Amino acid sequence: MDQIRNILRALDWIPKSAWSTWGVMAVLAVLSCAVTRRLRTEAPGKLQSFFELLVEQLCKLTREIARTDPEPYVPLVGTLFVFVFVANLVGMVPGLSSPTADLSVTAGLAIVVFLAVPFYGVRARGFGRYLKAYLEPNAFMLPFNILGEVTRTLSLAVRLFGNIMSGEFLLLVVIGVVTTVLHGYARVFMPVAFVLTLFLSILSLITAAIQAYIFTVLALVYIGAAVERRNAAERKKARALLNEEEKANGSD
């Protein structure tokens, strides 16, 4: 008995969000293995169809935003989306709190994006041309470009954290006010608090989906910008080509 208690005490320094992060990761890993274990081209199961739909939509989104072949980017971006979405929803389970309600977790995710940008940029365009993009439109903009890189990572982390944390915090405040300040009138205010928490829960469900989407899209925008940072002439040519393509598609 004492030994178990000692082990539990030794594990106490690991924060809650680390447990829930690893829990979400384990669930997603097991689920991915289970889904991809028996892939069939003929008569795919319901689960396979659902995940095929998800992957297809992510590919489409990537192609539209990054305007390149989506294949190298979908693994990272799709993982980010699925992880953030599931992690946001974990907070809905009574007794658990979202890992994304912890700034450390969202900062980690943002750092992944921060590192992925030069990785993909250098891979797509080469070291020199990637670095040269920092000097555009002219060398004077170098500090601002670097500053932008840092602040957008910061805002990526804090946006997700702020939205998820405030959702959980509001629930806590509503329940806390009813059970402490208005304790004498609990019979009157309990139904009000119940309805209010219900609406707040629905609101945080919506927030969970939207924030996962926004995180993914922003990561894609950043990666896409690093991959195809062109000079003005190239951009004009690419846009003309795209317009012609759209016209050709439209006339069909």
Place this chain on the structure above:
Amino acid sequence: MDQIDAATLLQVVRLIVAGATIAIGSIGPAFAEGRALAQALESIARQPDASGTISRTLFVGLAMVESTAIYCLVMAFIILFVK
């Protein structure tokens, strides 16, 4: 009346300033997001075909506008918790 010591006074000032930071700092982004949303709705009403592109750009744009409010949130946290 009892004398208020410096630490309590500092705490009170912190609370007031943090509240003011969020309150004032979210006015601008709220107006901006409202404008962007109204414009996007109008565009979608005019051209329902382009709703996919419009709403995706809207989301990214809203996220950008929102970051101003998020910086205010960060500042409020710093004011509240950093000693």
